[in-house]
Amino acid sequence: MLDDFMVRAALAGLGVMLAAAPLGCFVVWRRMAFFGAATAHAAVLGVALSLALSMSVFAGVLAVSLLMAISVTLLSHRGYAMDTLLGVMAHSSLAFGLVAVSFLSDVRIDLMAYLFGDILAVGRTDLGIIWSGSLLVLGLTLWRWQPLLLATVSEELAHAEGYDPRRESLVLTVALAIVVAVAIKVVGVLLIAALLIIPAATARPFSATPERMAIIAAGLGIVSVLGGLWGSWNLDTPTGPTIVCVAAILFALLNTIARFERGRSSD
Amino acid sequence: MALSGPIMANPQHPLIEATGVNVHIGGRQVLQDIELSLSAGEIVTVVGPNGSGKSTLLRALIGAIPVSSGRVSRGPGLRVGYVPQRLHIDPTLPLTVGRFLNLPRRHGRHAIDQALARAGIPGRAGAAMSALSGGQFQRALMARALLDEPDLLMLDEASQGLDQTGTADFYRQLEEIRDQLGCGILMVSHDLHVVMRAADRVICLNHHICCQGHPEAVTAAPEYRALFGTDDEEALAIFRHDPHKHPHDHPREDNHAG
Numbered sequence: 001m002l003d004d005f006m007v008r009a010a011l012a013g014l015g016v017m018l019a020a021a022p023l024g025c026f027v028v029w030r031r032m033a034f035f036g037a038a039t040a041h042a043a044v045l046g047v048a049l050s051l052a053l054s055m056s057v058f059a060g061v062l063a064v065s066l067l068m069a070i071s072v073t074l075l076s077h078r079g080y081a082m083d084t085l086l087g088v089m090a091h092s093s094l095a096f097g098l099v100a101v102s103f104l105s106d107v108r109i110d111l112m113a114y115l116f117g118d119i120l121a122v123g124r125t126d127l128g129i130i131w132s133g134s135l136l137v138l139g140l141t142l143w144r145w146q147p148l149l150l151a152t153v154s155e156e157l158a159h160a161e162g163y164d165p166r167r168e169s170l171v172l173t174v175a176l177a178i179v180v181a182v183a184i185k186v187v188g189v190l191l192i193a194a195l196l197i198i199p200a201a202t203a204r205p206f207s208a209t210p211e212r213m214a215i216i217a218a219g220l221g222i223v224s225v226l227g228g229l230w231g232s233w234n235l236d237t238p239t240g241p242t243i244v245c246v247a248a249i250l251f252a253l254l255n256t257i258a259r260f261e262r263g264r265s266s267d
Numbered sequence: 268m269a270l271s272g273p274i275m276a277n278p279q280h281p282l283i284e285a286t287g288v289n290v291h292i293g294g295r296q297v298l299q300d301i302e303l304s305l306s307a308g309e310i311v312t313v314v315g316p317n318g319s320g321k322s323t324l325l326r327a328l329i330g331a332i333p334v335s336s337g338r339v340s341r342g343p344g345l346r347v348g349y350v351p352q353r354l355h356i357d358p359t360l361p362l363t364v365g366r367f368l369n370l371p372r373r374h375g376r377h378a379i380d381q382a383l384a385r386a387g388i389p390g391r392a393g394a395a396m397s398a399l400s401g402g403q404f405q406r407a408l409m410a411r412a413l414l415d416e417p418d419l420l421m422l423d424e425a426s427q428g429l430d431q432t433g434t435a436d437f438y439r440q441l442e443e444i445r446d447q448l449g450c451g452i453l454m455v456s457h458d459l460h461v462v463m464r465a466a467d468r469v470i471c472l473n474h475h476i477c478c479q480g481h482p483e484a485v486t487a488a489p490e491y492r493a494l495f496g497t498d499d500e501e502a503l504a505i506f507r508h509d510p511h512k513h514p515h516d517h518p519r520e521d522n523h524a525g
């Protein structure tokens with residue numbers, strides 16, 4: 001079964017969504033959308049470094065994303081505005097990454113594959129990496145769910161209960177870096193943030209509790225992956241962007257319906 | 268009084284103690300040489316003008332703000348129920364009242380319903396936190412703080428959003444809670460009038476502790492008068508429950524045995 005590239009692609013997409021959906025909810029709740037995008041952009045530098053050092057792309061991307069995410073978290077306590085810091089660091093590392101890639105003339109690399117992903121080229125090893133990374137992130141998120149949620153509602157309440165909100169946000173930072181590293185093959189650095197944010201945002205109007213929102217987001221993410229694969233097969237379009245298009249169409253459709261329903265119930 | 272728990276069994280040990288605490292925020296000294304200790308069964312109110320460091324003091328005590336020097340020691344296993352001054356829940360986060368009360372420890376449906384009924388918002392477990400009025404929201408915060416029967420209850424301007432009757436009831440309720448749980452209560456308020464009645468001890472704060480003691484003694488202290496000016500005459504009058512001077516006060520306040 002794993003010999004079929006479409007099956008591998010579907011499994012890769014599902015694996016990523018399993019981790020990205022609950023994590024994406026925290027990204028939305030904590031207003032970290034730009035943080036997610038910035039961490040993903042920094043991954044291009046990781047791609048360049050791992051190709052130059054001929055090491056695993058996964059390891060290189062993970063290292064650079066982690067470095068980026070942790071240094072932004074630490075620097076933001078020193079009086080810089082978070083979005084300014086992210087703007088400086090994310091775009092610098094993207095630019096350095098693109099320049100570094102141009103030096104690697106002896107290695108023929110398809111930059112497009114890293115910018116937009118290449119889910120149809122996912123091999124068995126990639127699949128193993130994607131699923132181990134995703135399960136690790138899912139496990140981390142579930143393990144820290146209650147304290148993370150409390151720290152998201154109020155850092156003070158978390159302190160009063162004896163938790164350290166900075167440690168909890170470090171957990172999120174590490175989880176985010178892992179998701180970026182595993183999702184790069186699926187949708188590419190430019191669209192990873194979309195997988196985190198769009199399903200969570202779509203799920204919001206249909207959720208009364210945080211848990212429901214995470215479960216609905218995962219469902220929507222899975223529908224987007226399968227719909228995107230089907231669409232790109234039939235329309236002969238790039239797969240990663242097609243997955244994100246399906247997620248965006250779901251967002252528009254379901255939000256319109258939610259608005260309509262709310263308008264009707266308030267009459 | 269029946270006291271429970273390992274901390275309660277040892278009344279001579281303070282629940283929480285600050286020794287020589289200094290706090291700087293952004294290079295500015297907000298708290299200076301704070302010496303404070305609070306025991307089980309005590310209601311202590313911190314009063315002070317705006318920007319005097321009252322909320323900072325509470326945050327430093329729970330560890331949300333690092334102290335630049337000095338020490339905050341909590342009793343071992345101290346359970347703190349904290350009611351913050353305000354809580355902003357992001358509109359993207361769906362949260363029912365029941366779910367909020369289950370943070371970070373889950374409780375049975377029955378315990379949640381009971382806590383909400385006690386707090387004066389019965390049957391609201393399924394309501395969204397964002398659908399509550401200011402007063403109901405404050406009650407939900409209080410219900411959550413009391414769920415685990417805290418050893419120490421900390422309230423930061425907890426009467427915000429309550430009307431005059433609500434505020435009076437609220438402080439009366441604090442005494443009941445103290446008597447039931449045997450916990451210590453540390454609160455911050457500008458609400459001088461009512462606070463003065465409920466507290467066993469008042470701490471007058473203006474970056475450092477100006478004076479502290481029994482409410483009546485503190486209101487007579489020159490340091491207190493320097494901070495609160497003419498306000499104190501009014502506060503003192505109400506503390507003494509003079510109904511003729513303030514006929515507009517809620518009549519229920521007069522029931523208090525003076």
